[in-house]
Amino acid sequence: MFEQVMEGLRVLEDGTYLDGTFGRGGHARGVLERLGSGGRLLLMDKDPEAIAEAGRAFGADARVAIRRGSFADMGAWDLARQGLDGVLLDLGVSSPQLDVAERGFSFGKDGPLDMRMDPDSGESAAQWLARADEREIADVLWTYGEERMSRRIARAIVARRRERPLTRTAELAELVASVVPRGRGDIHPATRTFQAIRIHVNRELEDLERGLGAAHDALRPGGRLAVISFHSLEDRIVKRFIAARAKAPPGNRRLPEATGFVPTLRPVGGARKADEAEVAANPRARSAVLRVAERLPSAREARA
Structure with a gap:
């Protein structure tokens, strides 16, 4: 879902982006092609073979920083805490691993x-x-x-x-x-x-929940979160995470009305799936679902 991801991330020339699941770098290359000399790309992966490939492919690029580890721990990376304009999570097992x-x-x-x-x-x-x-x-x-x-x-x-x-x-x-x-x-x-x-x-679902929270906190207002899921359990977590931060919970006449809800995410379109041509070329894409959300200012950020 290369083109859909690039469209969803809306890469800025001088932006800072994190690919939390480098794999073999297909999406990372697309982001780099759109970045200018002042942009940054942070790459993460648990897999040592993926990290070795990241080093071979992009280690000499001054715009790139590489860290081995789970995207759930992106909040521990100083470069990510400085603020991100986009986060990509391509979930599940990669083709090279399979x-x-x-x-x-x-x-x-x-x-x-x-x-x-x-x-x-x-x-x-x-x-x-x-x-x-x-x-x-x-x-x-x-x-x-x-x-x-x-x-x-x-x-x-x-x-x-x-x-x-x-x-x-x-x-x-x-x-x-x-x-x-x-x-x-x-x-x-x-x-x-x-x-x-x-x-x-x-611990994929636990990491996903932690990673979504870390990405939300690291994104600057206007930054984009793009997540590709491959089965319903993952997609359900992503869908609920975005919805919980995009709209106030439904009212309950037995409880006091909730006040002061400020949305911090805006869904960008609905769930997207691979087109017929991509599925024909890569049958594994048939179950892929992409969801994109844009970070909105929090109440504190809006007042600043």
Whole structure:
């Protein structure tokens, strides 16, 4: 959704922008092409391979600063606290991560059952599956994957690990497929299970909520927030975050009327999706949803 993102960010020549999910730099290149010599681009990513690519591609550009870490922690970066004219968050797993079997994200490629976006932090999917009890596994599959067969899959995982631990992506995919009937179409029975475990291991929804708050606080009035989501759980969080800061909560006759609400975000258009040409070229884009919001002055900023 390159063109939609560039339109949404509305890049200013001398502005300061943060790409919180560098990936392999497609959007970052677009921002840099629109920046003048006085502009700044801050790049973040959890993935050390993405950060290495950022250094190779843009490390020599004086306008660029690079920091390894989660966008949830952008508020700890002095450069971000100085004020931003735009923040981009392209959520979920990147294509390079999916395509490399050793990262353990794909049920279509056999590799170590890892799934960590930052392989140097936290426990892997295999480690979590080895210690979590049946109820916890089922709750994660239901909450983050909306998997209707969550309890059946959890029972199968716990029964299997009594014999030997699950350490490979192909092992988990085959186990799930053995207990979940294949539905219509070409969607693999393990799709929701892999999504749920990945989200849990990487604390993706918690990071998203923290990151949205940090971006809101870092944006200057007039700055733009652009977020690309790939499933309903992410998009729901983004939609509610923007709505809560764009309009006063509905009244309740049992409670005193809320007064003094000052909106701090303005939605820019509605939810946008990839067009047919992009989906044909990149089938992964079919589930992408872009939401854009513009930062408004707070009550204090308006008085200043």
